[in-house]
Amino acid sequence: MQPVQRVEGRAIPFGQKNVDTDVIISAKWLKTVSREGLGAGAFESIRAQEGNIFDDPEYAGASILIAGDNFGCGSSREHAAWALDDMGIKAVIAPSFSDIFSGNAFKNGLLAIALPQDAINRLMEVARTDPITIDMESMSVTTPFQDRFVFEMDPFRHQCLIEGLDEIDLTMAKADAIKRHEMNSDSAQPWLKPVAA
Amino acid sequence: MTKAKTLYEKIWDAHVVDQRDDGTALIYIDRHLVHEVTSPQAFEGLRKAGRKVRRPDLTLAVPDHNLPTTARLDAEGNKIPIADPASAAQLEALEANAPAFGIKYIGASDINQGIVHVIGPEQGFTLPGTTMVCGDSHTAAHGALGALAFGIGTSEVEHVLATQTLQLSRSKSMEIRVEGLLCPGISPKDLILHIIGVIGTAGGTGHVIEYRGEVFEQMSIEGRLTISNMSIEAGARAGLIAPDDKTYAYLKGRPMAPKGADWDAAVAYWKTLPTDEGAIFDKSVTINAADVSPTVTWGTSPEDVVPVNGTVPAPESFADPSKQDAARKSLDYMGLESGQALRDVMVENIFIGSCTNSRIEDLRAAAAVLEGRKKADNVKWAIVVPGSGLVKAQAESEGLDRIFTDAGFEWREPGCSACLGMNPDKVPAGERCASTSNRNFVGRQGPGARTHLMSPAMAAAAAVTGRLTDVRELTR
Ligand code: SF4
Numbered sequence: 001m002q003p004v005q006r007v008e009g010r011a012i013p014f015g016q017k018n019v020d021t022d023v024i025i026s027a028k029w030l031k032t033v034s035r036e037g038l039g040a041g042a043f044e045s046i047r048a049q050e051g052n053i054f055d056d057p058e059y060a061g062a063s064i065l066i067a068g069d070n071f072g073c074g075s076s077r078e079h080a081a082w083a084l085d086d087m088g089i090k091a092v093i094a095p096s097f098s099d100i101f102s103g104n105a106f107k108n109g110l111l112a113i114a115l116p117q118d119a120i121n122r123l124m125e126v127a128r129t130d131p132i133t134i135d136m137e138s139m140s141v142t143t144p145f146q147d148r149f150v151f152e153m154d155p156f157r158h159q160c161l162i163e164g165l166d167e168i169d170l171t172m173a174k175a176d177a178i179k180r181h182e183m184n185s186d187s188a189q190p191w192l193k194p195v196a197a
Numbered sequence: 198m199t200k201a202k203t204l205y206e207k208i209w210d211a212h213v214v215d216q217r218d219d220g221t222a223l224i225y226i227d228r229h230l231v232h233e234v235t236s237p238q239a240f241e242g243l244r245k246a247g248r249k250v251r252r253p254d255l256t257l258a259v260p261d262h263n264l265p266t267t268a269r270l271d272a273e274g275n276k277i278p279i280a281d282p283a284s285a286a287q288l289e290a291l292e293a294n295a296p297a298f299g300i301k302y303i304g305a306s307d308i309n310q311g312i313v314h315v316i317g318p319e320q321g322f323t324l325p326g327t328t329m330v331c332g333d334s335h336t337a338a339h340g341a342l343g344a345l346a347f348g349i350g351t352s353e354v355e356h357v358l359a360t361q362t363l364q365l366s367r368s369k370s371m372e373i374r375v376e377g378l379l380c381p382g383i384s385p386k387d388l389i390l391h392i393i394g395v396i397g398t399a400g401g402t403g404h405v406i407e408y409r410g411e412v413f414e415q416m417s418i419e420g421r422l423t424i425s426n427m428s429i430e431a432g433a434r435a436g437l438i439a440p441d442d443k444t445y446a447y448l449k450g451r452p453m454a455p456k457g458a459d460w461d462a463a464v465a466y467w468k469t470l471p472t473d474e475g476a477i478f479d480k481s482v483t484i485n486a487a488d489v490s491p492t493v494t495w496g497t498s499p500e501d502v503v504p505v506n507g508t509v510p511a512p513e514s515f516a517d518p519s520k521q522d523a524a525r526k527s528l529d530y531m532g533l534e535s536g537q538a539l540r541d542v543m544v545e546n547i548f549i550g551s552c553t554n555s556r557i558e559d560l561r562a563a564a565a566v567l568e569g570r571k572k573a574d575n576v577k578w579a580i581v582v583p584g585s586g587l588v589k590a591q592a593e594s595e596g597l598d599r600i601f602t603d604a605g606f607e608w609r610e611p612g613c614s615a616c617l618g619m620n621p622d623k624v625p626a627g628e629r630c631a632s633t634s635n636r637n638f639v640g641r642q643g644p645g646a647r648t649h650l651m652s653p654a655m656a657a658a659a660a661v662t663g664r665l666t667d668v669r670e671l672t673r
Pocket of ligand 1: 261262312313314333335551552553612613616617634635
């Protein structure tokens with residue numbers, strides 16, 4: 001996983017509440033075999049509308065998405081995080097996220113940053129014309145206009161994200177403990193090994 | 198004296214590899230089931246990082262979700278190509294990934310193929326006291342044999358493939374105690390729908406449910422699988438039923454189950470698993486078995502249940518305003534009106550199958566209703582999809598296939614089928630389906646499809662009368 005210290009750039013002031021994972025990426029994209037390429041299907045139903053914000057040239061290349069309450073609710077599909085990543089989004093800022101979505105975002109190195117609604121309102125306003133900056137070191141979101149909003153994050157997740165530690169690497173560092181568990185069960189419960197049918 | 202523990206605590210404690218200060222633990226996974234939909238990106242991730250599967254011997258792969266349920270081989274024994282290119286690509290990916298990573302793979306035309314949650318117990322891959330995962334929420338089903346089994350996402354699938362462990366936080370424990378026995382003609386499906394109706398789809402959130410009471414002790418393993426399967430619709434992470442003599446009798450001699458001295462040692466261990474007397478659950482709910490009648494759903498959430506002899510509820514009858522709103526939307530989607538008798542609701546489609554109700558006992562129960570009868574004229578499409586090739590063969594040896602086809606049903610190859618609109622078996626928009634599956638969500642059986650969940654016997658009764666029916670009217 002790539003370490004994430006700073007995300008800087010234009011943000012899409014989307015602002016919608018209760019965006020479910022089906023809106024982020026519809027079910028028909030679940031039949032894929034790669035994490036890549038899903039950006040093409042992201043927010044498909046919204047992009048079908050004339051003049052939608054995602055296709056507004058003003059926000060081309062944006063790396064941040066600003067949304068309303070309860071972002072990523074609905075079905076647990078991890079494709080939602082992959083699709084956002086594939087469309088170039090490195091961070092989503094919203095008043096709240098569904099638990100499953102924030103877990104999936106974390107696993108894929110996508111920042112899910114929760115800020116109070118008034119901060120969101122201000123960022124939405126700035127995003128229309130100017131870039132914003134997320135700094136993971138100081139855990140703050142800033143604008144070119146001296147706004148500074150501090151966010152919180154689970155310390156473990158924070159450390160993984162800034163150091164680019166992937167969960168599998170972290171677990172693999174426990175290889176000795178895993179091996180020990182396997183040796184114990186091999187001797188105490190040899191029947192646990194499935195009979196090769 | 199050692200602390201009295203629940204079944205869940207015993208399984209959890211026996212699988213802790215490493216305990217972290219924040220309360221989460223690294224948990225060893227004994228069994229991993231893999232299917233075509235949630236695995237391709239996990240294998241892609243392993244490949245990119247140059248990682249191997251740590252324990253291919255603890256992993257079993259089988260296709261089920263996308264697979265069409267029509268014939269798989271032509272008269273010459275050649276594979277019939279799959280029309281949908283996206284499904285074909287996922288199925289091919291699994292077929293290639295399993296051998297590439299050394300995982301046992303049960304192919305589409307193998308007699309052992311079937312829905313992951315049907316074949317796990319059937320092959321003896323699912324065992325009491327084990328931890329088991331699969332990239333599918335209905336993994337909860339395996340709790341029927343006393344395994345701690347739950348669904349995971351693709352990144353977790355990758356994590357388990359690479360490390361055979363998962364970083365987890367402990368769930369709370371919940372006891373659902375059912376007092377008394379079910380009335381004649383009432384099935385496990387009626388009971389679990391009733392339970393979900395009582396506790397709601399959020400009733401089990403954050404908990405692992407243990408089902409307790411004489412009714413479960415008397416219930417077959419097939420029935421227990423139906424119950425535990427729908428723990429997820431009750432909001433729980435997993436369901437559990439204590440292993441007992443019925444469990445051991447069911448597993449003995451299954452292909453992947455322990456043999457000889459190993460078997461005896463295993464049974465001795467399994468006998469230590471049931472919840473100790475005096476163990477404390479975080480939450481406890483009591484249900485009276487005598488209250489359960491033949492049950493169907495009227496809305497688009499599994500908690501929207503009502504006795505089949507009842508009426509569609511009025512949205513205003515719910516205390517919670519958000520539930521009132523949801524009920525209004527449900528009624529609109531379902532094309533129903535409050536106060537309408539469920540028994541007047543006509544159905545055009547019948548689906549008997551899914552990991553909830555596609556085992557031999559389910560097919561027997563449906564066939565018992567259909568024997569010597571025909572589906573009603575207004576029923577346009579009626580299919581039976583056995584949960585596995587072995588269930589199918591068993592049913593055929595008992596002549597059940599003939600009963601179904603004589604009644605006007607199609608007899609299909611095993612798979613998830615019309616449980617979810619991922620393969621060609623779909624319910625047409627605006628039409629109703631009497632379904633033995635587990636989810637009545639908007640669009641679950643196909644865009645615009647209207648699902649009524651019920652037991653296999655009730656689905657068979659609906660086929661005969663062409664409307665939602667109390668099966669006891671036909672069996673009396
Ligand atoms: S039958 Fe339905 S619920 Fe069961 S595994 Fe298949 S899709 Fe999921």
